[in-house]
Every structure is written in C-alpha cells, then in structure tokens.
Amino acid sequence: MKNLEMGQIKEIVDCMYPVEFRKDSMIIREGDVGSLVYVMEGEREGRKDKENKEGRKEGRKERKKERKKDRKKESKKKKSRKN
Numbered sequence: 001m002k003n004l005e006m007g008q009i010k011e012i013v014d015c016m017y018p019v020e021f022r023k024d025s026m027i028i029r030e031g032d033v034g035s036l037v038y039v040m041e042g043e044r045e046g047r048k049d050k051e052n053k054e055g056r057k058e059g060r061k062e063r064k065k066e067r068k069k070d071r072k073k074e075s076k077k078k079k080s081r082k083n
Contacts, residue, residue, distance in 0.1 A: 024067055 021027055
C-alpha cells in the first residue's frame, strides 16, 4: 500500500467493514488462494500444524486441551463477576 496515493487508500478503507471471529477460528490457511485482505486488531495467535509419519496433523489434541482450560478460566471469571 505504500505505493498507493492517499485517494486510493481512502477508497479501500471506505470499502472495509468489521467481521468478528470466535476464538480459535481458522481465518487463513497457509497455501490457500485468497481474495480478501484482513486488518486485524486485538489478540491473535498463529499456529502451524506439523505432520507426523502417517501424514496426520499433530497439535490438535494440545489445542483442544488449551481451549478446555480457557473455557474453565472464563467460566470462573464470569462466576466471580456475578458474586
């Protein structure tokens, strides 16, 4: 975008709109052809799965455990806010 004129940047910004995703949503997959541009704010985390000998993705079980822990933490926070 550094090669665009200010008017061109304004046209792009005027077409933008907010989109919210749930935590742990897959927004972009490496290697996929894309037609959208994302401008992100807030906390985000990128992960890349590794393939084991059988070609299966590793890391899914670990992420599932992390999500479960996160849900428990959020539940505790909500309960403490109510009290």
